[in-house]
Amino acid sequence: MTQEQTPTPLVELHGVARRYQVGPATVTALDSVDLRIDEGEFVVVLGPSGSGKTTLLNVIGALDTPSEGRIIVGGQDISSASRGQLFDFRRRTVSFIFQSFNLFPGLTARENVEFGIDASGRRERSEAVKMLQDVGLGDRINHFPHQLSGGEQQRVAVARALATDNPVLLADEPTGELDFRTGTQILELLRAEAGPGHAVLVVTHNREISRIADRVIELSSGRIVSDGPPPGGPAPISELHW
Template sequence: MTPTAPAVATDTAVRLDAVTKTFGSGDAAVHALKGIDLEIGTGQLAVVLGPSGSGKTTLCNIIGGIETATSGDVTVGGESIGGRKPAELSDFRRDHVGFVFQFFNLIPTLTARENIEVIIELTGRGDKTRAPELLESVGLGDRGDSFPSQLSGGQQQRVALARALATDPAILLADEPTGALDLDTGRQILALLQELRDRGRTVVVITHNTSVAQIADRVITVVDGRIESIKDNASPANAADVTW
């Protein structure tokens, strides 16, 4: 199968300059990030690799405005988000970022369609009538009335992905999106992420699974709170061809 062509980044979606993150203080301080310099282009699919405890999830949370850097500059979508108050960061997340996590976080008492609609209601962004369209875009157009318990793990992750897109975010952050899935289902999720990249979204995948790097335009390896390497992939693999 012909590899997916990498997206051409026309500008910078994410820029971090000398970013540090410290939890606690004194002898109990944990230095999760130790001077991170990083750029991710608009329309790129970037994969952040690293073992547990390397700082990759903290990096994801800082990019998404869930946590604030202890020092350094963070610019996302052309906006500096350093030093913003919690309410301002909440507005930033609502307006610019979609999140997908390993364990789906769907509301069990709501149908797939309602899980999408509730996010639109809570954020005040998007159009509730697009919920069926969003489910169709992830291959679940006929499962809108199904509850999470009636869906497989892969189907639940697809609903979570559709929900993340409900507010039309420019940047999608996916933290271990295939971690709870089998190989074939994981490939389906990776294929959807590539499709989003091909439509011009910036996608950042956080994972410990080195095989996921096969689909990336840019591969960032984080070890012990520092960037060990950044590699650009001229010919990302098609998700269907990923092996692990």
């Protein structure tokens, strides 16, 4: 393989653990995690409730600090970065779709998306409306989050994350609130985002969704128990049923 063909690693975890002290008990949310994700990969992280999926996204996105190990994202060692470097990292390297959306309640759908654009500085503000149209919310741009259904709020969160155009997209149950048709449209947008210079990690309980991934990582009790392509290789989105 020539140098140009070698994929660039966008996420690397080396011996990562995250433990919480709750009274006298130690809870191990992640344990001995070694992981590399390259540009272009569309990765699904599967695992039961409590297996460490959200914790994994949070440490990759520098929203939480591991108890042990090294994490390198977009070529930057975030385990040893300063607060100032991490501030910039959160704006320009990662984008999140949170399990609980985390939209700004005082901002309209359009302003929430513009916030993502302003943070990364990679797009024009005027593109916010197009991003909302892409998730099927062209007629909801001036609605505040409390005026939107759960699934609509989730789609604003998807548009805000895509609008940043950042290299690493971290999505925690991005289709949890959505019906099948809307869910598959969103998955299509997320999968299209994985390409040169971009990787996408989608966390889900739904094994069916993992069929369209390039790679499926399974977590159990904070450890990676399997990592590889789905059986038979990635299926087209048109084959999904849930």
